[in-house]
């Protein structure tokens with residue numbers, strides 16, 4: 001048996017708002033909302049984040065700023081300075097590097113750390129995590145919450161549960177009892193859709209999920225069912241991926257003339273998806289993040305990304321996401337110069353070689369393989385999909 005790993009998940013508390021409160025003592029202890037201009041309640045746009053003082057009024061990330069204004073008109077509203085937060089993020093990253101070289105950044109204020117090889121310098125996993133939190137507070141004046149567990153997803157849930165300014169260590173022997181009472185929605189990859197399926201099976205907690213057989217879950221939910229069976233048992237062999245593992249495959253197309261019509265752009269996105277999918281499959285990779293990039297006439301470049309519960313490499317899995325992302329930023333009258341499709345955050349081998357792929361996916365896989373073989377042999381134009 002391999003020894004237990006020690007994985008930490010660190011997430012800064014109310015990150016943008018905390019930086020603002022640190023830099024302006026008059027804001028400390030007050031509700032602070034970072035995001036769009038509320039314009040006296042008529043503003044458009046959303047809340048990026050808010051201080052815990054503002055959360056007590058029901059304000060939260062991604063809420064329309066007009067709603068936040070209604071809930072907490074006395075808050076200090078700040079537009080925010082992204083560059084400042086990125087600088088802070090880089091500073092925190094350097095502190096993490098003093099603890100372990102095995103760091104997987106997840107977002108601007110969040111990362112996984114593999115402390116298996118280094119925690120003993122601090123006597124215990126708890127000691128290492130306490131030292132890390134202390135060092136961040138001393139050097140940056142900001143608080144971080146840290147969860148520690150033998151696997152990634154449990155560490156992440158732990159850091160969420162102990163927020164703000166918390167530390168929660170879940171030792172290997174306690175993983176089962178820690179997970180059982182949690183709502184299934186807490187599990188990695190369970191969104192509203194999967195949650196509805198699980199609820200219809202009478203499953204609302206992880207403990208209830210753990211009572212189902214693997215075969216039953218696969219039958220109901222395919223590959224995700226297999227994953228959930230494992231997660232319910234605290235099994236999550238995903239390694240902490242370093243920067244060099246977080247590579248991506250992408251393709252871009254620049255139009256000869258700026259495009260203002262939906263259909264030709266979607267066709268291009270489809271063909272870019274085909275190319276990305278092919279590259280991924282040739283290299284035996286699956287990625288969990290799909291992103292679309294557009295550049296408009298004025299050379300404004302925008303990207304939108306979505307993280308998926310499972311790694312994907314099939315056209316049928318990538319394209320609907322890419323199309324959906326594109327629809328979120330396409331407006332009538334927009335002239336598009338360039339589009340790009342990218343798949344990143346590659347899965348580890350365990351997922352890549354999953355034995356539990358459902359049948360329909362297996363069939364799609366075979367169809368796509370056949371098409372690719374024909375294209376390899378007879379060229380790109382030899383075969384096309386029927387739409």
Ligand code: TTP
Pocket residue numbers: 011012013014015016017047048049050061062108109110163164
């Ligand atoms: P989070 O870690 O999700 O939120 P947070 O750090 O503000 O609060 P906490 O972790 O204590 O719950 O996101 C980190 C930063 O990313 C956040 O400070 C602002 C930014 N962000 C957005 O701009 N929009 C969003 O919808 C979210 C969720 C975050």
Ligand code: MG
Pocket residue numbers: 011012013014015109
């Ligand atoms: Mg945070």
